[in-house]
Amino acid sequence: MLASSASAQDNTGPQARPVGVPRPVDVHVGARLRQRRTLIGMSQEKLGEAVGLTFQQIQKYERGANRIGASRLFELSQILDVPVSYFFEDMSNEVKKAAVNGQRTLPETSEASESDPLMRRETLELVRAYYRIEDPKVRKRLFELAKAIANGEQMD
Structure with missing residues (x-):
């Protein structure tokens, strides 16, 4: 049982994500975070202060390098004055299909953002x-x- 648990956590399974490659949905959510923050004229530093994070962590969220948990996403939505659904709006069909099919990456040609x-x-x-x-x-x-x-x- 421990062996199967350990293999589920490593990056060697059939759906393994290459190390350092963000998931397409995380990239989309991060781009929407950046878009809204920039639109209202808020710096990464100010947003970080509002949620108790460094601007570097906000940068990682915006690049999709770090996933945003549900409670943090809710907190960000309140600060940025948008519904949580805002972060998932305008998601390409390619990203949606990748998420549904468990794909961790998109083809190289996908540069929609x-x-x-x-x-x-x-x-x-x-x-x-x-x-x-x-x-x-x-x-x-x-x-x-x-x-x-x-x-x-x-x-x-």
Whole structure:
């Protein structure tokens, strides 16, 4: 019994995860954590202080290197003012299938977070700057301008 228990804990089974490779779901949850933290303008240091962790631990969470437990995820959701489900939203079908099938890694071609414009720092900074504009009329004009430029039109 002890032998089977020990082998369940090592990294040699058929579903073993290569050492140092984060699980796809953990990477997704970490990316959503980073996205929300950045969107509200909170530093890793401030978030770490709020939950009693170092900024290095927050970095590990955001990279998916360390898994976030349920109680910690709930605590983070409260601090970041989002439901726990937020961290699982927009998960690709590839990540979902990998989790359901017990896969510990995704194919090398899966780089969704890097190609997703919503995950880029530039996008998050743009959204934060946009919402710092206090006048709703100015904000609306800026929004219309951005849409017009994106569509190749000119504003009056």
